[in-house]
Amino acid sequence: MATLAQIAQLAGVTPATVSNVLRGRGKVGEDTKKRVLALAEELGYRPNLHARALVEGRPLTLALVVSSIANPFYPEFTLAAEQAARKQGYFLIVCNTNDDPELERAYLDQVGGSLAHGVLVMNADFVEQDVLLAAERRGTPVVLCMWERPEQPPALPSIAVDFYRAGEIAAEHLLDLGHRRVAAVVGSERNGNHIWRYRGFADAMARAGIDDLAEHTVFGHDTIEAGHEAAHQLLTANPQVTAIFVSNDLPAIGVLQSAADLGLRVPADLSVIGITDINLAHQIRPSLSTVAVPTAEAAEMAVNLLLSLIKGKPADGARPMLVTSRPQLVARDSTGPAR
Structure with missing residues (x-):
């Protein structure tokens, strides 16, 4: 691992200049800045933020x-992550991107390497992994949270949840209730992160x-409004449908609203099941049947993994992926026998 002094020597500048460049402080010429940053990335320089924080009293x-x-899921995950970080003596900064990759x-x-010792990233689909x-090569430990493909580990340390299995569980529940005329609302585009939940459901149905099922599936966005619109489209075109699978709880609430608008009784006329089990799922009426994923467990695992990377464990080059416990069916009032 390169040191600040080594970078300074190779760049032909003082260690103080290298420090100013890496921390975005002071007046440094553009050519010098580019030279220092290129060397830092090439050599894999990683600042000792722990020591820096102690020295500066941060x-x-x-x-x-x-x-x-x-999205209510993220505050729930954030609360669990904040509690896990605080137990280890760390503060948690929350950065909201509004689905904007830039x-x-x-x-x-x-933030990485300057304000924070390490970064947890949700929904890595919005940013290319490179x-x-x-960011990791610049010395910032990064952990992907809620990775949805345990059988396909990413190139970064991650915490994975078996969302494919969650989709299967939702299908098995509807099949056990006698539903054969089913539809699906997916809270992402066809190549989005919800596709694995949908594939689990579709494969179990097949x-x-x-x-x-493909003829009765609408892809869209992870919002109540998108769920409402998709359900209206499906139910008006396919009144024979007796159950709708929704890839996340938030659009599932929109499906329930659409059913009410169309005069359908849930679950007598239409069953609805989601995935995640956010707090709203049991607070709305009818309460939402869903497949619960271990959100708090994943958050704590992510924090602990990130801290192990900050402290230099596991060894450089390792790309650990930890998998949470399995999703679990939570049957509530929105699912019942097929009419």
Whole structure:
């Protein structure tokens, strides 16, 4: 691991100049700045932020990058992560990107290695992994949270949840209730992160002999409004549908609203099941059947993994992926026997 003094020697400047460049302070010429940054990245320089924080009297800090703080899932994850960080003596900074890839890149450039000792990243789909790897090469430990493909580990340390299995569990529940005329609302585009939940559901349905699901599937966004619009489209075009699978709880609430608008009784006329089990799922009426994922467990695992990387464990070059406990069915009032 290169030191600040080594970079200074190679760049032909003082260690103080290198420090100013890496911390964005002082007046340094553009050519010098580019030379220092190129050397730091090439040599894999990683500042000792722990020591720096102690010297400067700053708190030990982690950053959490989320795609939309308006989505209730992220505050719930954030609360669990903040509690886990505080137990270890760290503060947590929350960076909200509003689903803007450029803003997420800016947070990684400005927060990582400067304000925070390490970064937790939610919904890495919005940023190419090479951007995250570049942040890691600059010396910022990065952990991906809620990775949805345990069988396909990413190039970065991660905490994975078996969302494919969650989709299967939702399908099995509806099949057990006798539903064969089903539809699906997916809270992402076809190549988005919800696709693995949908594939789990679709594969389970196909094994049961139901092969027309693709004709009754709408892809969209992870919002109540998108769920409402998708359900209205599906139910008006396919009144024979008796159950709708939704890839996340938030658009599932929109599906319930659309059913009410169309005069359908839930679950007598239509069953609805989501995935995640946010707090709203049991607070609304009818309460939402869903497949719960271990959000608090994932948050604590992510914080602990990040701290192990900050402290130099595991060894450089390792890319650990830890998998949470399995999703669990939570059957509530929004699912019942097929009409």
